[in-house]
Amino acid sequence: MDKQQMTYKDAGVDIDAGNRLVKMIRPLVKSTARPEVLTDIGGFGGLFSFHADKYKKPVLVSSTDGVGTKLKLAFDLDKHDSVGIDLVAMCVNDIIVQGAEPLFFLDYLATGKLAPEKAAAIIGGIAEGCRQAGCALIGGETAEMPGFYGDGEYDLAGFTVGAVDNDRIIDGSTVTVGDTLIGIASSGLHSNGYSLARKVLFERMGLNLDAHLDGLDQPLGLELLTPTRIYVRTILNLIRDFSIKAMAHITGGGLLENIPRVLPHQCVARIRRGSWQRPAIFDILAQGGNITDNEMHRTFNNGLGMVLVVDEEQTDEVLLRLKGLNETAWVIGDIARGHNSEPVVELLD
Template structure:
């Protein structure tokens, strides 16, 4: 008896579904295009004509990141249209702190069995994030890996490249005693601390993603899926007109570990812990898990997604500009002298 011929689809990989997915996302990708983009998706590589003549000494800046266990909330809620925004945000926010304008973005998505509609929802978020950041989505990869991921689950990674004139790189070296620290509001948890947040809500408090707390006005799941803020256009606006000496993207490690990354050896950052408004989710988490204040500051962004270090004499004008850009922002501290210790954040 002749054995049945085995196909790739029998093994769990559906090439036709992959092709259908590519067709579905083409309009989303096109919506992010910039004049420098030379190709549509589908080629072996994305072509981007870098206009180096815009810079005296062009420097490329790159970053890669993922979304982490926030994806668990997307799986639990079966809601996939916002995690792509998070993916872009985690990458582009990391390069804007050095003054680099994001130019293009690529994504990688891996799953056990490709569901084209679900995957397209993820790319919809990536497209939205790229438009918010002003960068082009020029390519990506979708890997169907049977047996490697749990049913219905996937992972995503993102990669961005930006450019800055070498003379305009923001590296913190100009920071000095007396400079002011400005914090720009986050939209909530952003994309870090989710392992602790899930433990508090679902284990300690015994809640589930569909429960609604009066503090939120929506389900816990939707509150936790609030997308990460993208600060690129705001930062570029400020960099154009003001002296920004240092910037820190507040992600894993919170204020305590991210701000010192941009401080010179002779400086400490004194941050006044009651100088800004914290989104209610942080108060609910702290009470629900009986979390110590220091643990909150080193795990979560605690209401500040981006920190700027600026000259004292420009601080007020920068805050006025931020208000005009519809950003919530506060003067949260200042730079003080440090003699022998490593740069650090001092909370008072």
């Protein structure tokens, strides 16, 4: 029997690399701090002093998510500084639709072998996402799991906690016939549909990451890695002055599956095809994969990252405010009375 003394590092886990990473990311974490944060990273738990006196009846709202197979593109391009933005966006965009301000965020990064510089780039993206959302990165976990992930691969997950006053929760209960649907532009695919996108673009069409395609302002790989747009500051501005009746974050399931989640029974969201400008990447996917229009609307956001339901009388003012906030938005349809009890989406020509 070999009696040579073994260490954790011999098994593939480098504690010293983990300690170096903590030192590297400390200033990144501090850049996201809010006054309520009571601890620095490195403790067993992040402390956040929740100022409940800001609310009449505070309600905590939470969401968790990951980035999915979009990470495969980060591996292939060896570009890791933006997927953290996607991670934050997928969580904070989910809670802002209920009117909740994101307060703090925690992440989980798991990899086979920890490369501190790469991990710091990933967490730098998470910190940037938190700054865009106005929430604090108060902790996280970096797990080194040799033999579990392929060489150079990792996975990301995270969650956020926010707060909203009970009387200001946006739940779609006031949506009524005649209300307007406003779509806010996405920055591209965001973080959904990448399994299909990769199959179409790289397997069926035989493209590579460096491909330059008509309609795209950058190589295909960078186009696909464009980070998810974070709508928090825009929505907080809107709900301060307008009565937004419902909001849908357009993620997996696209327009057809996400909008009904925020509508009352017996409502139909009538969406007019062609009422917004669809980015070229979606046309490339539809044509390259011979994907039906219905499947496109069920899988991808098709250029709309957020959909709002507003009173018809407020439509023009909301659009004007969105323009002032540097958002591109369109009236994409309206609410009608449905024949079935469950809310649905109808696509109209």
